[in-house]
Amino acid sequence: MLDGLRVLDLATLAAAPLVATYLGEFGAEVIKVEQPVHGDPIRSWGNQRDGVGLMWKSVSRNKRSITLDLRCAEGQDLVRRLVQRADVIIVNIRPQTLRKWGLDYESLRGVNDRIVMLHITGYGLTGPKSERPGFGTLGEAMSGFAHITGQAGGPPTLPPFMLADGVASLNAAYAVMMALYHRDVHGGPGQLIDVNLIDPLARLLEQTLLGYDQLGLVPERSGNRWDISAPRNTYQTSDGRWLAMSGSSPALALRVFQAIGRDDLVRDADFSDPQRRLARAREVDDVVADWVAARTLCEAMRILEAHDVAAAPVYDITDLVDDEQLTHRGVFVSVPDAELGPMTVQAPVPRFSQSSGAVGHLGPRLGEHNEQVLKELLGLSDNDIDELRQRGVI
Numbered sequence: 001m002l003d004g005l006r007v008l009d010l011a012t013l014a015a016a017p018l019v020a021t022y023l024g025e026f027g028a029e030v031i032k033v034e035q036p037v038h039g040d041p042i043r044s045w046g047n048q049r050d051g052v053g054l055m056w057k058s059v060s061r062n063k064r065s066i067t068l069d070l071r072c073a074e075g076q077d078l079v080r081r082l083v084q085r086a087d088v089i090i091v092n093i094r095p096q097t098l099r100k101w102g103l104d105y106e107s108l109r110g111v112n113d114r115i116v117m118l119h120i121t122g123y124g125l126t127g128p129k130s131e132r133p134g135f136g137t138l139g140e141a142m143s144g145f146a147h148i149t150g151q152a153g154g155p156p157t158l159p160p161f162m163l164a165d166g167v168a169s170l171n172a173a174y175a176v177m178m179a180l181y182h183r184d185v186h187g188g189p190g191q192l193i194d195v196n197l198i199d200p201l202a203r204l205l206e207q208t209l210l211g212y213d214q215l216g217l218v219p220e221r222s223g224n225r226w227d228i229s230a231p232r233n234t235y236q237t238s239d240g241r242w243l244a245m246s247g248s249s250p251a252l253a254l255r256v257f258q259a260i261g262r263d264d265l266v267r268d269a270d271f272s273d274p275q276r277r278l279a280r281a282r283e284v285d286d287v288v289a290d291w292v293a294a295r296t297l298c299e300a301m302r303i304l305e306a307h308d309v310a311a312a313p314v315y316d317i318t319d320l321v322d323d324e325q326l327t328h329r330g331v332f333v334s335v336p337d338a339e340l341g342p343m344t345v346q347a348p349v350p351r352f353s354q355s356s357g358a359v360g361h362l363g364p365r366l367g368e369h370n371e372q373v374l375k376e377l378l379g380l381s382d383n384d385i386d387e388l389r390q391r392g393v394i
Contacts, residue, residue, distance in 0.1 A: 001355045002028040005180070008082055008089040009033065009063065010070070010103075012040045014136065014162045015197060016092040016120040017059055018169035019176060023088070024062035025348040025357035031086075031373055032063040032364075033079065035070065036394060039366040049340060053363075057337065058345045060363030066374065067367040067394045074393045076101050078378070080111050085377050088176055092120045096131055105192040115190040116179040118172055124196040139164030139197030144205050150221040157221075164197045171200040229274075230281035231256055231288045234314055241297035242314035245288065245304075250274050252310050253284075259307035260291040337362045370394055 005028040009020035017032075017040070024030040034040050043056045069075040070093075080103070083089060089108065091098065098104040098119075105117045119125060122134010140146050140158055150157035172195040182188040202209075207228075211217035224233045229248045236242050247253035254272060257265040265271040265287070270280055277284060292300050297313055304311040313319065321332055321344070333347045340362075348357025374380040374394075388394045 001026045001352070005029065005088070006086045007031070008079070008086045010079070011090050011092040011120065013042050013045070013092075014059070014165035015168040015172070015195075016090050016118065017042070018166065019118060019120075019172045020063065020090050021059055021061060022169070022173045022348075023176070025359065026355070028088075030063040031082070031369075032060060032065045033070075033082075034065060034067050034366060036067040036367070036392060039065070039067070043363075043366070052339050054343075057340065057343060057362040061335075061345070061359050062361065063364065064369035064373055065364040065367055066370045069393050070101060070103070072393060074388070074391070076103060078374075078388075078393070079103060080108065081378055083108050083111050083115055086112070086115060087180065088116045088118065090118045090120075094131060094133065095119070095121070095125055109190065113189055114183060116176060116183065116193065117190070118176055118193045118195065120168060120172055120195045120197070122197050124199070125192075125194045134197050136162050136164035136168075136197055139168070139201055142198050143201035144208055145201055148205070148208065148219050148221060151223045152221055154221060164201050167200045167204065168195055168197050171195055171203075225281060225285065227278065227281075229253070230277050230284045233285050233288070235289050235292035237292055237295060237297040237300055239296040243292065243297060243300060243304075243311050244314055246310040247284075248310070253277065255307050255309050256288065256304075259304055259309050260288065262287060333359060335359050335362055339365070367394065 002023055005023065007020050007023050007028050007030045009017055009030055009032045011017045020030045042059060043053045045053055046055045048054065068078055070079065095104065108115055108117060121130070122138060123129035123132055137158060140163055143164065146156040146158050172193065175193045175195060179191050179193055183190055208219055211219065226232045229246065231245050231247045231253065234242050234244045245256065247256055254266050257263065257271065270276050271284065301311065301313060315323070320326065326332070330347055332344050334342045334344050337343050343362060345359060345362070347359065350357065371385055374385055385394070
């Protein structure tokens with residue numbers, strides 16, 4: 001789908017590199033530019049096997065790795081030469097550092113006015129915090145997510161995965177495609193895309209803004225409950241497992257009552273009317289929790305599914321990889337790797353009727369494609385490349 005699109009990934013860690021990953025899954029040529037010696041810090045982030053970062057292997061799938069020292073003039077010049085041959089450049093370096101290196105958008109558009117530049121930062125490219133370093137944890141805190149997440153009376157809770165980075169990467173990926181559409185279909189120029197780690201997650205929490213703006217509400221933590229529907233929680237079964245349930249629509253809630261043998265609640269306006277039921281959400285929760293607690297997960301799910309109740313088991317990773325629905329859809333794929341052997345990773349997510357994404361290879365060794373890329377795109381000779389290596393430029 002994206003054959004012929006060339007992407008330069010100069011970013012590190014999670015949010016920005018993930019955008020290049022998504023594009024590479026659907027055919028874009030992605031060149032990962034890393035600092036010599038150590039490369040992208042995500043190479044050593046998280047779980048390792050034989051000294052190889054597992055997250056690196058997945059995030060850098062389908063990418064070619066080259067090394068360039070962006071702190072020296074020769075490295076910066078080589079990036080500018082690569083930009084001449086590129087469609088998209090992805091960065092997450094501080095704005096003032098890019099300006100110092102001559103790799104900011106205004107400088108690069110002088111080299112290639114069709115370039116689409118994505119710049120992901122902690123706080124955005126403008127404003128009093130624009131030059132501060134930012135990380136996903138700070139986005140999860142400042143977006144309001146941590147404030148409303150956790151048990152009632154407990155501390156704010158951060159997610160144990162890169163939520164803010166992931167949400168920002170998805171927003172940024174569609175932004176890149178819109179900029180390319182504007183350029184290639186409408187004949188517009190390239191442009192700069194400004195995405196930070198706070199705004200995209202705050203957008204998903206918009207209900208808190210609307211309630212505050214119109215009603216003066218400041219929501220507090222309430223565990224797994226949500227003040228827009230009941231029942232809505234996780235419930236423990238008699239065999240120590242858990243299931244999650246949603247009563248987000250009036251019909252769903254009534255089906256729950258029927259499934260658990262409480263037709264009396266269907267006839268009671270205090271429980272059948274959506275707004276009046278919210279006022280008694282704790283009572284609804286207790287009724288459902290008692291019913292679930294008296295049954296095994298298998299027994300409870302069989303009854304709930306028979307009544308078309310919106311319920312599902314709470315999976316751990318072993319359940320996830322064994323699920324028949326996910327197996328049928330090929331959600332996880334095994335990919336051979338020269339360093340680790342076969343490795344199971346997440347397959348590309350979007351499904352298209354006429355095209356499909358693919359994982360051609362996992363994250364490469366540092367600088368694995370130096371010769372290949374520098375010869376193909378810049379016409380450098382073996383001697384040129386050897387000299388760059390001796391001077392520490394690559």
